[in-house]
Amino acid sequence: MAVVKMRLYRGDSNGGAEKEYEVPLEEGMVVLDAIHFIQANYDGDLAVRWNCKAAKCGSCSAEINGMPKLTCKTRLDTLPLDKPVTVYPIKTFPIIKDLVTDVSWNYKVRKTIPPFTPAKDTKWVMYQEDVERGQEFRKCIECFLCQDVCHILRNHDKKNEFIGPRMLIKIAELEMHPLDTLDRKEFLRDQAGIGYCNITKCCTEVCPEHIHITDNAIIPLKERVADTYFDPLQWLLEKFKGSPKQ
Amino acid sequence: MEKYETHTHDVIVIGAGGAGLRAAIEASAQGASVGLVCKSLLGKAHTVMAEGGVAAALANVDTKDDWKTHFHDTMHGGKMLNNWRMAQLHAQEAPDRVKELEHWGALFDRTKDGKIMQRAFGGHTWKRLAHVGDRTGLEMIRTLQDRGIHSGMEVYMECTITHLLKDGERISGAFGYWRESGRFVLFKTKTVIIATGGIGKAYKVTSNSWEYTGDGQALAYEAGADLIDMEFVQFHPTGMVWPPSVRGILVTEAVRGEGGLLTNRNGERFMEKYDPERMELSTRDVVARSIYTEVMEGRGSPHGGAYLDISHRGADYVKKKLPSMYHQFMEFAEIDITKEPMEVFPTTHYIMGGIRVDADTAGSTVPGLFAAGEAAGGMHGANRLGGNSLSDLLVFGRRAGLGAAQYANELRDNALKIDDVELEKAAREMTRPFENAEGENPYTVHQALQEAMGAYIGVFRTREKISDGIEEIQVLKDRASQLRIEGSRMFNPGWHLCKDLKSMLIVSEAIARCALQREESRGAHSRVDFPKYDDEKWGRVNSVISKENGNMKIGTSPLPQIPEELRKIVEGGHK
Ligand SMILES: Cc1cc2nc3c(=O)[nH]c(=O)nc-3n(C[C@H](O)[C@H](O)[C@H](O)COP(=O)(O)OP(=O)(O)OC[C@H]3O[C@@H](n4cnc5c(N)ncnc54)[C@H](O)[C@@H]3O)c2cc1C
Ligand code: SF4
Ligand code: SF4
Ligand code: FES
Numbered sequence: 086m087a088v089v090k091m092r093l094y095r096g097d098s099n100g101g102a103e104k105e106y107e108v109p110l111e112e113g114m115v116v117l118d119a120i121h122f123i124q125a126n127y128d129g130d131l132a133v134r135w136n137c138k139a140a141k142c143g144s145c146s147a148e149i150n151g152m153p154k155l156t157c158k159t160r161l162d163t164l165p166l167d168k169p170v171t172v173y174p175i176k177t178f179p180i181i182k183d184l185v186t187d188v189s190w191n192y193k194v195r196k197t198i199p200p201f202t203p204a205k206d207t208k209w210v211m212y213q214e215d216v217e218r219g220q221e222f223r224k225c226i227e228c229f230l231c232q233d234v235c236h237i238l239r240n241h242d243k244k245n246e247f248i249g250p251r252m253l254i255k256i257a258e259l260e261m262h263p264l265d266t267l268d269r270k271e272f273l274r275d276q277a278g279i280g281y282c283n284i285t286k287c288c289t290e291v292c293p294e295h296i297h298i299t300d301n302a303i304i305p306l307k308e309r310v311a312d313t314y315f316d317p318l319q320w321l322l323e324k325f326k327g328s329p330k331q
Numbered sequence: 332m333e334k335y336e337t338h339t340h341d342v343i344v345i346g347a348g349g350a351g352l353r354a355a356i357e358a359s360a361q362g363a364s365v366g367l368v369c370k371s372l373l374g375k376a377h378t379v380m381a382e383g384g385v386a387a388a389l390a391n392v393d394t395k396d397d398w399k400t401h402f403h404d405t406m407h408g409g410k411m412l413n414n415w416r417m418a419q420l421h422a423q424e425a426p427d428r429v430k431e432l433e434h435w436g437a438l439f440d441r442t443k444d445g446k447i448m449q450r451a452f453g454g455h456t457w458k459r460l461a462h463v464g465d466r467t468g469l470e471m472i473r474t475l476q477d478r479g480i481h482s483g484m485e486v487y488m489e490c491t492i493t494h495l496l497k498d499g500e501r502i503s504g505a506f507g508y509w510r511e512s513g514r515f516v517l518f519k520t521k522t523v524i525i526a527t528g529g530i531g532k533a534y535k536v537t538s539n540s541w542e543y544t545g546d547g548q549a550l551a552y553e554a555g556a557d558l559i560d561m562e563f564v565q566f567h568p569t570g571m572v573w574p575p576s577v578r579g580i581l582v583t584e585a586v587r588g589e590g591g592l593l594t595n596r597n598g599e600r601f602m603e604k605y606d607p608e609r610m611e612l613s614t615r616d617v618v619a620r621s622i623y624t625e626v627m628e629g630r631g632s633p634h635g636g637a638y639l640d641i642s643h644r645g646a647d648y649v650k651k652k653l654p655s656m657y658h659q660f661m662e663f664a665e666i667d668i669t670k671e672p673m674e675v676f677p678t679t680h681y682i683m684g685g686i687r688v689d690a691d692t693a694g695s696t697v698p699g700l701f702a703a704g705e706a707a708g709g710m711h712g713a714n715r716l717g718g719n720s721l722s723d724l725l726v727f728g729r730r731a732g733l734g735a736a737q738y739a740n741e742l743r744d745n746a747l748k749i750d751d752v753e754l755e756k757a758a759r760e761m762t763r764p765f766e767n768a769e770g771e772n773p774y775t776v777h778q779a780l781q782e783a784m785g786a787y788i789g790v791f792r793t794r795e796k797i798s799d800g801i802e803e804i805q806v807l808k809d810r811a812s813q814l815r816i817e818g819s820r821m822f823n824p825g826w827h828l829c830k831d832l833k834s835m836l837i838v839s840e841a842i843a844r845c846a847l848q849r850e851e852s853r854g855a856h857s858r859v860d861f862p863k864y865d866d867e868k869w870g871r872v873n874s875v876i877s878k879e880n881g882n883m884k885i886g887t888s889p890l891p892q893i894p895e896e897l898r899k900i901v902e903g904g905h906k
Contacts, residue, residue: 097821113574113663125774129825130818134372136540139580139659141469142375158662181511182822192373192480192488200481201436209433210445216438220463223438223470227374262436 090169117156132183143228175233215263222258231288247278250288257302335515340366341739343520348376349724350704351526352475357732365484381468382583384460386718387425391446393457398422409712415893416690417710428725437474494757502699503747513820522735534679535781538581544831545838547706556695558876560684562845568618570678572636579678595630619677640672692734703731713854770815845874
């Protein structure tokens with residue numbers, strides 16, 4: 086039987102190193118299968134997160150051969166197997182152990198986003214074309230791969246200033262909800278730090294749900310913020326009109 | 332005993348799926364101090380994987396629908412073994428619970444006139460399942476998660492509860508460990524709501540995740556609560572078959588709801604033989620047995636399944652209504668379902684049985700202990716209809732939150748005690764695997780259990796097979812008492828599995844003993860040696876499991892008596 090060489094990062098906050106394992110290759114096998122094989126047969130204490138094993142829960146993010154991916158969705162036969170497959174924890178968040186990182190920051194900032202706020206007397210009628218934009222963003226499985234790859238968080242560690250692409254689409258989803266009444270533009274500019282994003286689109290490229298993070302969420306949000314805060318005429322108009330949302 | 336941290340709440344909810352979140356939201360709204368504890372990160376519970384939809388008689392598409400028809404369908408789907416009161420409350424309250432999700436921000440697919448869209452599903456008379464493509468569970472859990480984090484509850488993520496503690500007869504605490512550090516934590520609490528989901532990981536071929544190890548059922552059993560109807564394990568008719576890596580992963584019933592056709596290797600639509608009226612949209616127990624029979628009799632597909640074809644609906648429609656199925660097959664199996672059929676075979680999916688609860692309050696037989704969602708029993712009888720779980724989570728999650736908050740409120744000034752001896756025993760049990768110099772690898776024992784459950788207590792059962800299974804479970808219990816693990820307590824899945832395995836062995840034994848006792852076939856429980864319904868004897872009783880003097884006791888108790896006006900609804904045609 087063919088075998089594949091897997092090189093996994095093993096370690097914790099005190100440091101660590103790659104460890105190599107040989108795993109028998111089966112048809113259709115994904116990286117997470119190989120990790121499970123290693124757990125069951127070599128190192129029972131190998132730490133990894135996973136739940137659905139069907140690309141639906143966003144638990145199993147890692148960097149496979151340097152690329153941020155879901156381990157349950159990455160088939161081994163899509164990788165070059167003449168050399169070892171490396172699996173590392175996502176880099177932007179502090180390591181806990183092996184492939185598991187501390188992603189609690191994401192939950193903290195998410196809580197600061199002003200929640201859905203419908204009007205008191207809402208008639209709950211919405212048409213398919215109105216909900217579709219929001220539905221795209223609500224496909225997000227919170228794998229945080231976009232947060233991992235965004236250079237503002239990854240290389241510049243601006244976690245206090247910038248909430249990252251996942252959280253921006255969360256805001257976009259609320260802002261584009263046909264029945265929401267809140268205005269999050271100030272939040273976007275100040276707490277969310279949307280100005281930091283320079284539209285490199287790296288986030289969109291890694292999104293396993295194929296959400297158009299930059300084109301459909303961040304750019305329209307940037308435009309709204311710019312219109313309000315940098316266009317004095319718009320600003321005045323909105324002040325008098327009481328800022329209706331489209 | 333080593334140092335541990337302590338938190339105090341009125342209500343501890345174990346589990347952050349649909350049931351747990353909805354319970355925690357309700358208990359918080361009632362003013363209780365709530366702690367929500369879950370094994371995984373928030374938002375990753377099983378509910379996130381639900382695909383097809385949530386059943387509620389909104390009557391948006393088929394305007395003749397009403398709660399009575401939903402109730403009727405549910406009782407028939409459950410082969411009359413359902414707790415009638417649960418089925419009634421469920422059918423009556425589900426529409427409000429679904430609308431409430433919309434009020435909390437959910438974006439369901441819409442009808443032309445701007446209402447929540449509904450689709451057909453097996454066993455439902457009318458188009459009843461509110462949905463978002465085939466990712467309804469994700470929509471539901473995000474909505475509840477968003478609502479929950481702004482409701483004032485404390486969330487304890489990646490924290491596993493291993494023991495419940497009592498002050499006399501009453502619940503007084505929950506003990507567990509942080510997955511990350513392995514350190515212990517004690518929750519002092521007046522009430523515990525168990526919303527831990529199912530048991531699928533006791534089987535090899537399953538649609539369930541690592542979390543489904545029956546912890547909640549085992550915790551309740553150990554605390555002295557009754558479990559009912561554990562023999563009723565739902566094998567979903569359509570799990571993926573190929574490649575081996577994805578065997579068991581769910582193919583949503585929505586494929587059949589949207590018009591998918593089942594055929595065998597000879598191209599025959601074999602459901603004609605088994606249920607000519609409802610065909611592919613027959614109930615799950617029937618479809619699962621039909622596929623199983625076709626394959627066993629040599630009419631299976633190349634990898635041992637049946638064909639399921641949706642390509643005739645056209646590529647655009649399929650991609651729009653079943654996007655995640657499209658991607659799932661494209662990416663995992665390299666099959667384009669808009670052009671070719673899928674191969675499917677039954678997969679362990681859901682447990683109808685569970686913790687015995689009072690329909691109105693979700694209270695178990697132990698004071699202070701409540702249960703909701705898949706962990707609770709009774710609602711679905713002998714077979715669950717698709718879509719009725721998500722609605723169950725909402726209806727009884729809310730009721731459990733209410734029930735627990737009320738109980739805690741009545742106990743306001745009552746200081747409950749933690750039994751230090753029990754606490755120390757719990758801690759010692761947890762650290763023991765580190766002390767064993769010899770012993771087996773927990774993964775090996777787990778695999779052996781999974782093989783045994785599939786082989787002995789699967790889709791078709793006989794007395795001999797079940798008895799062999801029970802013997803095997805006894806052997807595995809011994810093996811599981813001597814496990815050895817490597818590494819430290821920091822995020823150590825091997826160590827976690829040691830305790831999970833104990834839970835799985837308890838629920839496996841409960842399933843096996845109930846399956847042996849019930850000498851008839853009903854719903855998901857098919858006895859080859861007793862192929863017929865026995866309404867006189869077994870149609871009148873629930874199976875009951877309890878702990879007595881340290882041993883598992885099996886018995887029956889009479890079904891709650893259905894009132895006359897509801898009986899009429901069940902017996903009437905209701906079309
Ligand atoms: C693939 C798939 C598709 C499905 N599709 C549908 C559908 O379309 N419609 C439908 O109605 N039903 C569907 N179901 C069934 C339905 O999704 C589940 O029955 C339901 O989500 C269970 O919800 P729950 O709240 O009871 O538990 P879960 O959502 O499973 O949550 C359990 C929670 O308990 C926690 N937990 C468990 N043990 C412990 C412990 N010891 N300590 C701390 N926390 C613990 C877990 O971390 C988790 O948070 C589907 C199921 C699957 C697997
Ligand atoms: S587009 Fe913006 S948010 Fe996305 S990766 Fe680039 S900088 Fe980050
Ligand atoms: S937007 Fe995409 S990449 Fe980012 S967390 Fe969501 S699913 Fe993952
Ligand atoms: S395990 Fe759920 S996305 Fe990979």
